[in-house]
Amino acid sequence: MSNFDLDAFISSHKADEAQKIIHSALKEFDNIAISFSGAEDVVLIDMAVKAKKDVQVFSLDTGRLHPETYRYIEQVRKHYNINIDIMSPDAEKLEAFTKEKGLFSFYEDGHKECCGVRKVAPLRKKLATLDAWITGQRKDQSHGTRNQLDFAELDGAFGTEESPLYKFNPLANWSSEDVWNYIKVFEVPFNELHQKGFTSIGCEPCTRPVLPNQHEREGRWWWEESEHKECGLHVGNLIPTKQA
Template identity: 85%
Template structure:
């Protein structure tokens, strides 16, 4: 594949239509995959499958997910008849971490170290095999870290000197209402935890239901300040970036 022209891609997709962005991203890259965990991501899968039956999908199994989430991953796999690459933490690294810190160190030390072992490092290994990835990030998910979010960008966090990695965020300008309207309209499967008051779903110890009118990320790492509520999968959100 020839060098990807990011500026041209943005110019040609300025209408910011999610379906079009996904289609054109998959057309530009053969080696591209969707990161799947929640409601936004299954919307991407639904759109992508309609554009290309051979869509690649991966999901992070931290070893601490809710039982409902494991059932949901399997439901999505069967519903769309797709393969989902399940990524696990490095066994030796995880054993060293839990032997030294125990199973709940994040309540005292913050969640970054645990997320680094269980999420960031497996993601980094996966992204090293890809040229591009698609995420379900939205600007309004975390105003402190995602309010400046391009629908197409060079992934400054995971690119290397040898290879540029590109990231697509087709739902950047969507709201939670937009996501759920799509899910209802097209009968898209969703995690049963959503009907129990969970809005943003991560690991079981670090996620809880939220009250009416609370921001959806309030249920994540609730013992920490709001500006810290990124796990490290989207490290670039914590780095100042130019607006699209």
């Protein structure tokens, strides 16, 4: 949608007006989707369906998710009576990668290459079909990569000048407590792994419960340095993004 005015959108919304941001984004764009995987994202879905029943939702199936996560995706689909577009890795590229590197190369080589095949490539393919997407990112999830997060931005990582892609992060200024208060008040479904000590949930081999007082992202890729715990889905957090 080439006539979208990002600056006007930002100036007419407050960062803490998550539901207004979502509803306005859905009005601005017909071809917009919510990226769904965890607790924050289902809060977005809960807010979105109150404004638009046929909201577009997609989820990345890496092939390495916890069984509980697969059950959770189905639970959300049924609870909201929505379609969830399941995006899978390219079979040939995944086969070639695992043939060369095995199933657990990330413990030695880092997680970026595996995430590139299983997450980033399918995401890029999906985003190429959209004008805008909505994510559940929060600033306090990672002070190293998300502390400058805007609630609306031009996606300089996956969009192009010819095909601009807009990205909305309505929960950017929310805390984990805000998310869980919403879940409790509105009886939003959540992944049962959260009751087993998991806070930030990704693939099964790369996610573990956190200890008391640990940051919520400590359970992700715990064998690596903690400064840049991003899988590449939000690579724009690590590079400068172009502003409209």
